[in-house]
Amino acid sequence: MRSAQQQDALIGWFAALAVVIHIFEAGLPSPVPGIKPGLANVITLVVLARHGLAAALWVGALRVLAGSLVIGTFLTPTFALSAGGAIASLAVLALAAKWNQVAPSNAQLSLLGMGCLAAVAHMSAQFVLAWRLFVPHPGLLSLLPVLLLAALLFGICTGWLANALVREAAKLAPPPVAA
Amino acid sequence: MTTNPQRTHADLVVIGLLLVGVGMAFGQWWAPQAGPADTALVFVGGGERARLPLHVDATLEVAGTIGISRLQVADGGIRFADSPCRHKLCVRAGFLRHGHDAAACVPNRVSVALTGGNRSYDSINF
Amino acid sequence: MNAALVRRLFAPALILVMIGVLVLRQPGDPELVERQLYALGTQVTVSVPATAADADIISAAVGQVGVALAAFQRTWQPAGDGRLGTLNNSLAESATAPLHDELRPLIAQAQDLAQRSGQRFDPGIAKLVQLWGFDDAEAFRDSPPADTQIDALLDQPHLLANARLDATTLAAPAPGLALDMGGIAKGTAVSRSLDVLRSAGIEHALVNAGGDMQAMGQVGRRPWHIAIRHPRPTETRRLLAALDLRDGEAVFTSGDYERFFEHDGQRYHHLLDPRTGRPAQGAQSATALHTDAAVADAAATALFVAGVEDFAKTAAALDITHALLIDAEGRAFATPQMQQRLEWLSNTDVTVVELPQ
Numbered sequence: 001m002r003s004a005q006q007q008d009a010l011i012g013w014f015a016a017l018a019v020v021i022h023i024f025e026a027g028l029p030s031p032v033p034g035i036k037p038g039l040a041n042v043i044t045l046v047v048l049a050r051h052g053l054a055a056a057l058w059v060g061a062l063r064v065l066a067g068s069l070v071i072g073t074f075l076t077p078t079f080a081l082s083a084g085g086a087i088a089s090l091a092v093l094a095l096a097a098k099w100n101q102v103a104p105s106n107a108q109l110s111l112l113g114m115g116c117l118a119a120v121a122h123m124s125a126q127f128v129l130a131w132r133l134f135v136p137h138p139g140l141l142s143l144l145p146v147l148l149l150a151a152l153l154f155g156i157c158t159g160w161l162a163n164a165l166v167r168e169a170a171k172l173a174p175p176p177v178a179a
Numbered sequence: 180m181t182t183n184p185q186r187t188h189a190d191l192v193v194i195g196l197l198l199v200g201v202g203m204a205f206g207q208w209w210a211p212q213a214g215p216a217d218t219a220l221v222f223v224g225g226g227e228r229a230r231l232p233l234h235v236d237a238t239l240e241v242a243g244t245i246g247i248s249r250l251q252v253a254d255g256g257i258r259f260a261d262s263p264c265r266h267k268l269c270v271r272a273g274f275l276r277h278g279h280d281a282a283a284c285v286p287n288r289v290s291v292a293l294t295g296g297n298r299s300y301d302s303i304n305f
Numbered sequence: 306m307n308a309a310l311v312r313r314l315f316a317p318a319l320i321l322v323m324i325g326v327l328v329l330r331q332p333g334d335p336e337l338v339e340r341q342l343y344a345l346g347t348q349v350t351v352s353v354p355a356t357a358a359d360a361d362i363i364s365a366a367v368g369q370v371g372v373a374l375a376a377f378q379r380t381w382q383p384a385g386d387g388r389l390g391t392l393n394n395s396l397a398e399s400a401t402a403p404l405h406d407e408l409r410p411l412i413a414q415a416q417d418l419a420q421r422s423g424q425r426f427d428p429g430i431a432k433l434v435q436l437w438g439f440d441d442a443e444a445f446r447d448s449p450p451a452d453t454q455i456d457a458l459l460d461q462p463h464l465l466a467n468a469r470l471d472a473t474t475l476a477a478p479a480p481g482l483a484l485d486m487g488g489i490a491k492g493t494a495v496s497r498s499l500d501v502l503r504s505a506g507i508e509h510a511l512v513n514a515g516g517d518m519q520a521m522g523q524v525g526r527r528p529w530h531i532a533i534r535h536p537r538p539t540e541t542r543r544l545l546a547a548l549d550l551r552d553g554e555a556v557f558t559s560g561d562y563e564r565f566f567e568h569d570g571q572r573y574h575h576l577l578d579p580r581t582g583r584p585a586q587g588a589q590s591a592t593a594l595h596t597d598a599a600v601a602d603a604a605a606t607a608l609f610v611a612g613v614e615d616f617a618k619t620a621a622a623l624d625i626t627h628a629l630l631i632d633a634e635g636r637a638f639a640t641p642q643m644q645q646r647l648e649w650l651s652n653t654d655v656t657v658v659e660l661p662q
């Protein structure tokens with residue numbers, strides 16, 4: 001069993017890594033506003049698999065807070081969108097983790113399914129927030145299907161990547177909480 | 180708690196369900212926005228030369244780099260009626276009527292782009 | 306992702322997306338069948354999605370609408386020997402007149418709206434409308450009537466709000482009241498038209514009477530999509546905003562461009578302020594959305610007369626949550642719920658006005 005300090009340090013490291021990816025992504029040009037790969041979620045997923053739900057929630061929350069502080073969007077509309085998306089995707093991840101605890105082994109989700117659920121939840125929440133709070137424009141609704149499709153495709157990518165990373169990590173070090 | 184880092188059947192079911200959801204979102208909300216346009220923008224050498232409402236029939240002659248292009252607005256559309264180019268590709272493009280439609284007489288540096296493209300309406304309130 | 310997995314996922318994924326699209330797209334976006342008729346002194350357009358009924362049924366039903374509207378118009382003609390004409394003739398002779406059962410419900414509703422709107426809408430102004438010449442589209446004046454003539458009419462009873470209604474009579478404070486239901490009857494007429502269509506088995510239709518409309522059902526799988534014309538249109542800017550109308554919703558607009566004449570560079574339009582007897586100042590148009598078309602009709606008039614200053618107060622008094630006003634300078638004022646529903650098509654400076662609780 002790890003000490004609380006070790007656990008905090010671990011969360012800190014992963015959150016920092018996620019923030020770096022988050023900032024990197026914020027600098028990427030996006031062909032359509034609102035579509036982003038969400039690579040930072042890979043970190044959240046990996047932490048979920050290796051260190052459990054609580055750690056993953058911490059990393060996800062810290063990533064949004066610290067990321068927005070670094071980029072300078074803290075408490076701006078962008079932050080509200082980012083936080084709303086993060087809350088929704090973390091909530092869905094938490095539900096999926098609970099599901100894995102109770103579901104029979106052949107109905108369990110890997111990070112692939114979880115990543116897709118999280119990505120779609122993230123996008124849906126952001127869209128609803130943007131639509132309700134900022135631009136209640138009926139025309140925006142026609143963008144939603146495209147955004148959702150993009151979210152799902154990126155969710156497949158991040159979920160697959162997270163699975164691969166966890167497999168590689170398991171070769172280097174056994175999962176710490178799987179005892 | 181462990182999470183299996185291998186793809187599972189449940190993953191595929193989840194992805195399938197999400198895909199159906201996305202498909203339904205397309206069915207529900209996806210609306211290609213190119214309705215009938217209402218204005219034609221005429222450019223010469225990249226600069227806007229004229230704006231023509233498409234509901235008023237008219238002809239317009241614009242001088243380009245090699246001669247005069249003649250534009251005709253009729254029936255809510257616009258076309259190159261004539262142009263001093265060799266292949267007349269612009270003339271063959273015919274009438275443009277929808278938002279984001281465009282045609283150009285490249286040799287003469289004259290182009291036309293349509294804007295507006297609002298969906299049409301079931302009824303008008305006034 | 307390894308290549309075999311991509312291949313295995315790709316085809317089912319594509320098929321699933323296509324099934325999803327097809328299942329929901331199947332009914333498509335039906336064509337509208339449109340029929341026109343002239344009634345209530347204006348052009349009435351009935352639109353029915355082609356999927357909602359056969360063309361023959363639609364034509365026959367629209368014929369019935371025409372018959373119903375002609376009868377409705379006879380009843381509510383302010384002059385002549387129709388029901389309302391008869392009432393107005395009696396009220397000219399005496400303060401109290403018998404009120405026919407056919408007139409009572411709409412007159413009672415009009416009185417309620419007149420009172421709640423603070424007389425910004427009031428059908429009691431028939432004689433003023435006549436004096437200004439707005440009762441006859443063929444014979445507009447070319448100059449305003451003399452102030453003395455207007456003031457003489459304002460000294461007579463000219464407000465339905467001040468009359469007393471009971472089961473069988475209408476009692477004005479003195480002889481001389483005359484009613485012109487122009488600001489509310491079109492609403493009732495439009496919803497009667499929908500009733501006629503419904504009883505002919507048509508469940509989806511939109512009736513537009515001279516620009517004012519009410520929707521029933523929807524167009525295939527989507528709501529009715531309508532646009533509000535700009536009160537000061539130009540060649541490139543004809544529409545003000547677009548709006549989706551849900552089942553039962555009516556949209557009415559009162560504008561100073563509908564019936565007017567100009568004299569010495571000033572516009573004199575048909576929307577008289579019942580309190581002054583003169584065209585209301587300060588607005589180009591007012592639009593109200595409500596599920597009772599008669600309320601929407603009266604509210605559009607009342608909100609126009611109210612202007613910016615009394616816009617919120619008047620809307621709240623009439624239980625109108627969706628309203629829009631374009632002031633004399635072309636600025637837009639919308640209730641929060643209206644703003645949410647509107648898709649602006651012109652670059653308009655919009656102020657959202659909260660309604661008092």
